[in-house]
Amino acid sequence: MSTWWTVLCKELLDAFRDRRMVITSLVVMPLAVPLVIAGMSTVGMKRQEEKREAVLELPVIGAEHAPNLVAWLGTHDVSVVAPPQDPDQAVHRQEYEAILRIDDQFAGDWRAGRPAGIEIIFDSSRPLQSGATIARLRGLLSAYAQQVGTLRLIARGIHPSVAQPLRLGERDVATPESRFDLAQQMLPYLLLLLAFIGGMQLAIDATAGERERQSLEPLLATPASREAIISGKILATAAFTLLSVLATLVMYRIAFTLVPTEHMDMSLAVPLDALARLLVVILPVVLLGATVLTALAAFARSYREAQGYLPLLIFLPMLPTLYLMVSPVKTQAWMLAVPFLGQNQLILRILRGEPIAAAEWALNLGAGLIVVALAWWLAARLYHREQLAASG
Amino acid sequence: MIEVRGLRKSFTARGTEIRAVDGVSFAARDGEITGLLGPNGAGKTTTLRMLYTLMRPDAGQVLVDGFDPFERPGHVRRRLGVLPDARGVYKRLTARENIQYFGRLHGIDDAVIDERVERLVAALAMHEFIDRRTEGFSQGQRTKTAIARALVHDPRNVLLDEPTNSLDVMTTRSLRQFLRSLKAEGRCVLFSSHIMQEVAALCDSIVVISHGHVVAHGTPDELRAQTGQHNLEDAFVKVIGSDEGLFA
Numbered sequence: 001m002s003t004w005w006t007v008l009c010k011e012l013l014d015a016f017r018d019r020r021m022v023i024t025s026l027v028v029m030p031l032a033v034p035l036v037i038a039g040m041s042t043v044g045m046k047r048q049e050e051k052r053e054a055v056l057e058l059p060v061i062g063a064e065h066a067p068n069l070v071a072w073l074g075t076h077d078v079s080v081v082a083p084p085q086d087p088d089q090a091v092h093r094q095e096y097e098a099i100l101r102i103d104d105q106f107a108g109d110w111r112a113g114r115p116a117g118i119e120i121i122f123d124s125s126r127p128l129q130s131g132a133t134i135a136r137l138r139g140l141l142s143a144y145a146q147q148v149g150t151l152r153l154i155a156r157g158i159h160p161s162v163a164q165p166l167r168l169g170e171r172d173v174a175t176p177e178s179r180f181d182l183a184q185q186m187l188p189y190l191l192l193l194l195a196f197i198g199g200m201q202l203a204i205d206a207t208a209g210e211r212e213r214q215s216l217e218p219l220l221a222t223p224a225s226r227e228a229i230i231s232g233k234i235l236a237t238a239a240f241t242l243l244s245v246l247a248t249l250v251m252y253r254i255a256f257t258l259v260p261t262e263h264m265d266m267s268l269a270v271p272l273d274a275l276a277r278l279l280v281v282i283l284p285v286v287l288l289g290a291t292v293l294t295a296l297a298a299f300a301r302s303y304r305e306a307q308g309y310l311p312l313l314i315f316l317p318m319l320p321t322l323y324l325m326v327s328p329v330k331t332q333a334w335m336l337a338v339p340f341l342g343q344n345q346l347i348l349r350i351l352r353g354e355p356i357a358a359a360e361w362a363l364n365l366g367a368g369l370i371v372v373a374l375a376w377w378l379a380a381r382l383y384h385r386e387q388l389a390a391s392g
Numbered sequence: 393m394i395e396v397r398g399l400r401k402s403f404t405a406r407g408t409e410i411r412a413v414d415g416v417s418f419a420a421r422d423g424e425i426t427g428l429l430g431p432n433g434a435g436k437t438t439t440l441r442m443l444y445t446l447m448r449p450d451a452g453q454v455l456v457d458g459f460d461p462f463e464r465p466g467h468v469r470r471r472l473g474v475l476p477d478a479r480g481v482y483k484r485l486t487a488r489e490n491i492q493y494f495g496r497l498h499g500i501d502d503a504v505i506d507e508r509v510e511r512l513v514a515a516l517a518m519h520e521f522i523d524r525r526t527e528g529f530s531q532g533q534r535t536k537t538a539i540a541r542a543l544v545h546d547p548r549n550v551l552l553d554e555p556t557n558s559l560d561v562m563t564t565r566s567l568r569q570f571l572r573s574l575k576a577e578g579r580c581v582l583f584s585s586h587i588m589q590e591v592a593a594l595c596d597s598i599v600v601i602s603h604g605h606v607v608a609h610g611t612p613d614e615l616r617a618q619t620g621q622h623n624l625e626d627a628f629v630k631v632i633g634s635d636e637g638l639f640a
Contacts, residue, residue: 006496010485017484017525214480218541221444221476222497223469386447 003224007232011206015240021201025240029198030247033190034255056133059083062102069144076140091121097130098122098137188347192317192340194248195282196289199241200310203293206233208306226383230294234376237290245282249275274350281346284368288339291372295379298388320344336360337367393580394420394443394549399452401438412438414604420582425575427591428584430601431632436584437477440553444474456549470498473547475555479538483527487518487537490526491544498545505544512540515570532563550574552583556590568594592624600631607631
């Protein structure tokens with residue numbers, strides 16, 4: 001039996017007997033990720049639906065200047081209310097999402113056939129809260145304007161199509177799989193984060209914890225080579241993390257069969273073969289995480305110090321997501337070789353149901369494994385330091 | 393057989409160099425118990441760590457059955473059973489699993505391990521707790537588990553760093569009995585202690601270390617003769633130069 005296998009088996013036995021670690025890694029985390037995403041998606045969808053259907057309460061300043069418009073709005077689910085004292089402040093304080101101001105000259109201009117002034121007061125710095133309301137209001141006003149314009153042309157004996165030089169049509173080529181909502185954009189990040197630092201408890205426990213509990217010194221006095229010892233510890237961490245990621249993906253699949261998606265032309269479920277491909281993409285990140293965490297635990301002087309580095313590690317898988325947010329560019333070959341960025345791209349493509357070429361797989365996995373090998377070399381170097389065991 | 397010649401090791405802590413071991417030489421023969429006696433901080437643990445390959449000496453040589461630990465670390469580790477100062481056991485594993493793990497790391501077959509575990513359980517009186525998880529073990533139970541773990545590969549040479557530290561009287565007695573049985577089997581037993589009575593009760597040969605130097609070396613009788621003291625305790629105080637730290 002090889003030494004690394006002996007270490008791997010012992011570390012896994014030790015880990016599975018740690019009930020708290022098993023519950024957090026294999027139950028709580030796998031439940032939390034899909035619940036957060038499913039929850040956000042459902043709440044988001046409900047809110048959008050409510051906004052589309054609910055009666056809009058709209059303060060109108062100078063409603064007496066345009067009684068026809070106000071009446072027309074009333075027949076389109078808008079309930080006109082009295083305006084507040086200071087409309088700008090009211091919008092700013094989010095008392096109302098939008099306020100309509102009708103110009104004093106409105107009636108005169110209207111009768112003279114001049115463009116009559118009307119103003120929407122809104123706050124563009126809150127697109128998430130009021131964006132849908134403002135779009136709805138603009139749509140209503142332009143529908144009213146077009147309706148009246150058409151009637152005016154007809155009254156003057158001109159065909160309305162004269163004022164319509166373009167006939168605008170739209171065709172959306174998105175597939176149900178590729179239509180994502182905001183919440184789902186978080187899935188690659190959450191998966192990568194879980195894959196990268198999901199094994200932190202085990203990795204830190206297996207090196208920093210072993211030293212703190214004073215069992216590392218006898219372990220290093222055995223003929224087992226340090227390379228074999230870290231390989232066993234890293235592989236045990238990776239195996240445990242992979243199990244945690246797998247549990248998360250399975251929970252995710254189950255969670256999204258519970259979200260009501262009949263009304264949406266959108267597919268949220270992850271097919272089984274996509275699940276397998278996701279695991280392959282994530283594998284190098286799992287190995288990298290296990291290796292980096294082991295190196296860190298060997299470098300740190302104590303369990304607490306090792307934990308202190310975690311915020312830094314949480315930030316790493318976040319970088320590509322941030323990069324793609326500010327610069328949503330088309331996938332280029334070199335990106336696939338960058339750790340985290342490449343995996344992020346491939347996860348998105350798998351979830352969108354896009355094909356991935358063999359060369360792209362090779363580039364991503366090859367680059368990932370080279371980085372893992374470098375981290376392993378570093379971890380082995382740190383394990384050879386005299387200070388590792390002989391502290392205290 | 394363990395031979396040590398001119399061993400030196402220094403550490404730098406906050407800019408100042410500390411000479412932990414400064415020219416230590418002695419030999420520990422097979423079939424004898426050799427005691428490394430010295431006050432706290434005399435360099436006993438550092439000396440032992442260089443013997444079991446955990447630290448590289450700055451100068452000097454160590455030979456274990458004629459092998460240099462840094463040229464043939466595998467050979468040396470297989471010939472050494474080590475109870476370090478750090479004797480943590482895996483708390484979620486049973487005592488038996490702890491011992492088996494180390495046996496496997498030594499590359500021993502499971503059947504042989506099982507047989508040795510039975511022998512060690514009998515010799516160290518571990519029946520009661522051998523299949524219990526080590527969490528909540530008493531100090532004595534933990535030390536016995538650590539000793540069994542250190543001896544599962546049947547080493548010729550046994551190194552123990554302060555083996556009776558914080559053990560009760562009964563456990564200390566049974567441990568002394570066990571060390572005598574290792575000696576009777578012809579093994580080389582080397583242990584460190586800062587307790588004079590401990591060393592006097594067990595050792596065939598005593599190496600007294602103080603401030604990183606060997607200040608005396610010989611049988612208890614030779615030490616008494618060297619110092620001209622009839623009482624062994626007075627002899628130690630005389631060679632160390634003060635009684636500071638000796639009974640701490």
